[in-house]
Amino acid sequence: MSSLLQHPGHEEESLQRVSDQLPCREVQAGTLLSLMGQYSYPSIFIYGHRSSGKSHVLHVLLKELELPHAPVSCVECVSVALLFEQVLLSFFGADAASLLPRSPSLSDFVRVYRNQCSQSPAEQTRYIVMEKAELLRDADANLLPALLRLQELVEDNVTVILLSEIVWDKFRPNTGCFEPLLLHFPDYSKGELQHILSHDRHPSYSAEFYSSYINILLGVFYSVCRDLRELRHLPHAMNVAFTCFCVSSVKETDTHKLWRNMEPHLKKAMQTVYLREVSSLQWEKMQQMEEKESGALRGLSAHTHVELPYYSKFLLIAAYLASYNPARTDKRFFLKHHGKIRKTNFLKKNEKTSNHLLGPKPFPLDRLLAIFYSVVDSRVAPTASIFSQISSLVTLQLLTQVSHDDQLDAPKYKCAVSMDFICHLYGIYKHLL
Structure with missing residues (x-):
């Protein structure tokens, strides 16, 4: 099958590798690729719900196409000094990052960046990727407007890409700023989730068999959980239920009997979909203990x-x-270390009851x-x-x-x-x- 991604500046083999790693996100990847030219737009705002493929698509494009980029996590960069240092370190090395003063201002960052650009001009567009960009709203008032038009300030071919889970209307500063290009990543549909999760099958099982298992799993969890990341990290649902789905004398084509075999485990897994409180090993131990004590607990209410x-x-x-x-x-x-406690007269007379x-x-x-x-x-x-x-x-x-x-x-x-x-x-x- 030919690649759905096309760009005259990149080889078809590289684009095919990108397309293979981005199932059900070819349209968004193609839109981003069309914006990544020799001269790119100053800023791009990518938004969508959690686990909609924003970071993954961007990471695959930048890595496979070998584009210069600086990944910045707004969670880890708790100060603007760390943010500036990370950008200079990614583009120009440790020597450039050391030129910043102890408490750098925005003008210090622009000055150092422009000096480094004069020594090593960009052969292609540089990209600054800001993860969890909604945290920038709590930073200095001049930081976000400056990042949105950083290309103009540093006189370099650089593009700032903001990744966020909120829409731009709640993101825009009250004082006004340069408007970035907006790109929305929609949620995965049920068919897309089934297609993506089916890629995780073990080679010993047929594609039809594993696809039928994923279809049953989504039939249970899709109404309460549409997060791809959570569905992939349900250890009790994905491991224990699949074991019950496979380890039986039922044929692969008899999905009704296979469903009855795994139904009790899926119902219990529904109780902890978003909690992440119990690991896979702990959940298996609980299952074993409940089976051992089920006979002794029949008399309880x-x-x-x-x-x-x-x-x-x-x-x-x-x-x-x-x-x-x-x-x-x-x-x-x-x-544990409560010291000595006298046992005499420890209980009062009315507490002996x-x-x-x-x-x-x-x-x-x-x-x-x-x-x-x-x-x-x-x-x-x-x-x-x-x-x-x-x-x-x-x-x-x-x-x-x-x-x-x-x-x-x-x-x-x-x-x-x-x-x-x-x-x-x-x-x-x-x-x-």
């Missing part, structure tokens, strides 16, 4: 088998410990989080996801908020699940700690 995210289960365990243990015992139970008979007691939020980080061995950072999972547990009535609505600074909760429920969670997940 259906409420016990509710599906929760990974860290929500540890939050629930921490809530149970906070509800049924006195607060003054936390140091003894959850600190089982706390399970007295019912759960309220606890503050900070105590819940302290026990939670102790249970998970501090391997997770306090993020908004953790606090949202606490709210979800309250919505599911697994936790009860007992403080008033006006007490926003110190909310209090109670654990609303039984000991059998907690024992079930601990029995499955204690091997993952």
Whole structure:
């Protein structure tokens, strides 16, 4: 099949290699290639949702066609000094980057760049690729307008390419600036996702067989996840489900029986599509533990088998410990170096009664989080996801908020699940700690 990309300045073999690496993105690659001539436009703004192929298409074009470029990550370049240094280092080497002062201004960068251009003029267009360019909105007010017309400032054949997930209308400075060329990357359709994921098949399986598996997988996940990167990094869905899809005595053509073989695993994988909380090895361990203990747990109520995210289960365990243990015992139970504690008169007379008979007691939020980080061995950072999972547990009535609505600074909760429920969670997940 002939290459869909055509450009008089590049060999057909190179264009064919580019086309082979960019399935379902030939149109966008062709548009970019038409803009990459000997004299290019000063600035190009490429936008689209996450995992729509923006960075990949640009990286393949610049690498395979051997075009001079400076990749700049706005996440890593936390200051303009690092940004300027990265550009000079990529184009002119370490000696040019060392000419910048300790705290360079935009005029210092332009001066050094122009001096280097006079010594080594560009034979073809140089490209500055700005990843996560939306972070430039938080930089100095003059930085973004200067980058958009950098070609005019440095008097060099250079093009600045901005990659962003937001549209240009939300990106444009209030003071006005030079308008770049806009190029949109649409989301992949279901057919395009199937075509791309089918390239990941193992040579031991036929293309028709693996394509039917991808079709079934997308039939489950496409309604909730259309991110190519997430679909490729679903270890429990892509590995465990495919093993169940293949390791059976069912023929490849009988897709109905193959679907019934992998359906339970895909349903469980739906619970952690975007969470990235459980690795493939941990998920397989959970599967084995659930199979071993399924017989012993048949007598429990259906409420016990509710599906929760990974860290929500540890939050629930921490809530149970906070509800049924006195607060003054936390140091003894959850600190490794708590010092000596006298055992005499440790419990008061009214505390010798089982706390399970007295019912759960309220606890503050900070105590819940302290026990939670102790249970998970501090391997997770306090993020908004953790606090949202606490709210979800309250919505599911697994936790009860007992403080008033006006007490926003110190909310209090109670654990609303039984000991059998907690024992079930601990029995499955204690091997993952």
